[in-house]
Each structure stands twice: as C-alpha cells, then as structure tokens.
Amino acid sequence: xxxxxxxxxxxxxxxxxxxxxxxxxxxxxxxxxxxxxxxxxxxxxxxxxxxxxxxxxxxxxxxxxxxxxxxxxxxxxxxxxxxxxxxxxxxxxxxxxxxxxxxxxxxxxxxxxxxxxxxxxxxxxxxxxxxxxxxxxxxxxxxxxxxxxxxxxxxxxxxxxxxxxxxxxxxxxxxxxxxxxxxxxxxxxxxxxxxxxxxxxxxxxxxxxxxxxxxxxxxxxxxxxxxxxxxxxxxxxxxxxxxxxxxxxxxxxxxxxxxxxxxxxxxxxx
Ligand SMILES: [Fe+2]
Numbered sequence: 001x002x003x004x005x006x007x008x009x010x011x012x013x014x015x016x017x018x019x020x021x022x023x024x025x026x027x028x029x030x031x032x033x034x035x036x037x038x039x040x041x042x043x044x045x046x047x048x049x050x051x052x053x054x055x056x057x058x059x060x061x062x063x064x065x066x067x068x069x070x071x072x073x074x075x076x077x078x079x080x081x082x083x084x085x086x087x088x089x090x091x092x093x094x095x096x097x098x099x100x101x102x103x104x105x106x107x108x109x110x111x112x113x114x115x116x117x118x119x120x121x122x123x124x125x126x127x128x129x130x131x132x133x134x135x136x137x138x139x140x141x142x143x144x145x146x147x148x149x150x151x152x153x154x155x156x157x158x159x160x161x162x163x164x165x166x167x168x169x170x171x172x173x174x175x176x177x178x179x180x181x182x183x184x185x186x187x188x189x190x191x192x193x194x195x196x197x198x199x200x201x202x203x204x205x206x207x208x209x210x211x212x213x214x215x216x217x218x219x220x221x222x223x224x225x226x227x228x229x230x231x232x233x234x235x236x237x238x239x240x241x242x243x244x245x246x247x248x249x250x251x252x253x254x255x256x257x258x259x260x261x262x263x264x265x266x267x268x269x270x
Contacts, residue, residue: 005050005111007242007250010155011042011079014055014197014238015217017088020065027231027263027270031060031219032069034236034261038218039073041256042238049079050110055197055215056086056121056159058094067097082108085121086159086198087128107141112152113243114190116141120160120175128160128175128198135180142188153247154188157195163212165199168227173198185210192247195239201232202239202253213251215239220263220270229269236261 017031018024024031042049052074059066074081083103085091095104108115116138120128130138138156145151160175162182175181185191186208193211200222203214216239221232237255244250 006245008050008110008113009046009048010051010053010241010243011046011049012053012055012195012197012213012215012239012241013038013218014215015057015086015200015219016054016070017057017060017217017219018066018069019059019061020063020069022069024060026060027220027267029219029261029263034256035073035218037256037261038236038238039076041254043076045254046240049077051108051115052077052079052081053115053117053157053195054081054083055157055195056084057088057197057217058083058086059090060088062088062090062093064093064097067094071097071101071103080108082115082117084117084157084159085119087121087126089121090123091119091121106137109151112150112245114141114145114151114154116154116156118156118158120158126173128158130158130175130177130181135184138181139184142184142191145188145190151190152245153192153243154190155193155195155243156185156191159196160198161196161214162194163207165201165222166224167222167230169229170199170222182208192243193241193249195241202237204251211249213239213241216253216255219261229267231263231265231267233262233265
C-alpha cells in the first residue's frame with residue numbers, strides 16, 4: 001500500500017453490529033439496512049478512497065457469516081479495508097474469515113503516514129484492554145516510525161474509547177489501561193491522531209497535542225452528556241479523514257438523510 005498520496009482519503013466505518021441473518025435488528029434498527037444506507041451515502045459522496053478503517057463491533061453475533069457479509073459490502077469500493085475487533089466481535093473469527101486478504105493486519109504504510117491497528121477487545125467484557133502484545137505492537141511501530149525516514153506521521157486506531165465518554169454510564173466501558181496507552185502515544189514524535197468507535201457518537205478533540213476522533217455507528221447512536229443510557233435521535237453515518245503529507249488533518253462526519261432508521265428510544269440498554 002506504499003503509494004504517494006496527498007491527501008490520503010481515509011473513511012472510518014464503525015459499529016455496524018451486523019447479524020448472520022439480514023433481518024437482524026438492534027433496538028429495532030435493521031443493521032444491514034442502515035449500513036447499506038450509509039454505504040450508499042459513501043458512494044454518492046466520495047471519490048477515490050485510499051483506506052477504509054472498520055473500527056469494531058462489526059458483528060453483533062460474532063458469526064463468520066456476519067463478517068463475510070461485511071466483506072461483501074466492502075467489495076463495492078475499490079479500497080483496502082482494515083478492521084479491528086470490538087466487544088461484540090471475535091478477533092479470531094475475523095482473522096479466519098479474512099484469510100490472506102490482510103484485513104486484520106496491524107501496521108500499514110500509505111505515503112508518509114503509518115496506520116497502526118490495535119485489538120482492545122477481550123472476551124466477555126464490554127470494556128477494553130490492550131494486552132502486553134498489543135502494546136508491544138504499538139511501541140514497536142512508533143519506534144520504527146522514528147527510525148524510518150519514509151514515515152512522518154502515525155495514526156492509531158482501536159475500538160474502545162481511550163478517553164472517558166461524556167455520559168456517566170460510559171465511565172466503565174472504555175479502555176482500562178488508558179494511561180499506559182496515552183503514555184506511549186505522548187512519547188512519539190510522529191503520532192498525530194487516534195481513531196475509535198464504541199461510544200456511538202461524533203467527537204473531534206485535542207488532548208496533549210493529539211487529535212482524537214470518535215465516529216457515529218452505522219446503526220444506533222448514544223446520547224452524549226447524560227447520566228443513564230439514552231439513545232440519540234441523530235442519524236447513522238461515517239467519518240472522512242483527509243490526511244495531508246504535512247501532518248495536518250481535515251475531518252468530517254457525514255450522516256444519511258431522512259428518518260428511515262429510528263431506534264426504540266424507550267430502550268434502557270443495548
Ligand atoms: Fe458498538
């Protein structure tokens with residue numbers, strides 16, 4: 001994937017929560033249907049796509065079929081796809097389904113940007129944790145970036161939020177070893193941004209000189225700044241990240257139109 005590009009056009013598609021069966025619904029939203037609507041929006045809005053990052057909760061049921069469905073959906077775009085597991089996923093099943101296609105690769109280079117894909121999931125836990133092995137992948141890649149003159153900028157992606165969400169109920173579902181993670185990032189002169197999903201909302205903020213992006217799910221949305229679980233009425237969408245050779249970033253969340261995908265607002269959880 002080592003091609004000179006300026007800017008690199010990256011799309012983030014997250015929390016698709018697909019089921020093996022196309023009729024599967026999450027809080028009354030048909031997740032296949034809402035993903036298809038988001039992908040139609042991508043098709044009508046985007047030109048050349050250089051990379052698609054699928055940042056976890058790709059499946060709701062962790063079935064091989066749900067991952068095969070996702071890969072099939074991605075075939076309409078002429079772009080490489082990289083995915084990381086979320087709390088609803090199985091990293092092992094994802095790797096198996098991906099086969100030799102490289103979707104589960106940990107590190108990629110496009111132009112002078114390095115992409116580091118981390119697995120923050122652990123079985124039967126909603127919250128996230130980066131194992132010693134994942135932290136080693138991160139540390140090695142960031143060190144490599146310092147030594148390799150081709151790499152000037154790094155982007156790190158994972159499913160779980162490494163910064164607490166703004167709603168009280170989200171306090172305990174984020175990345176548990178966030179301090180360790182952030183300490184590694186702060187030491188890196190090439191680290192520019194962190195891209196994640198999990199809390200189903202649009203966020204774009206700076207912390208310690210690093211830009212953080214969280215992106216709406218392609219199905220249900222979580223309301224920010226509330227005490228108890230609540231759904232938001234904003235539409236599903238995706239994020240576009242334009243990564244420039246000078247390290248600057250332009251980003252935008254694009255949502256579908258209409259009111260076709262409305263969840264069950266009375267729900268007390270998901
Ligand atoms: Fe999710």
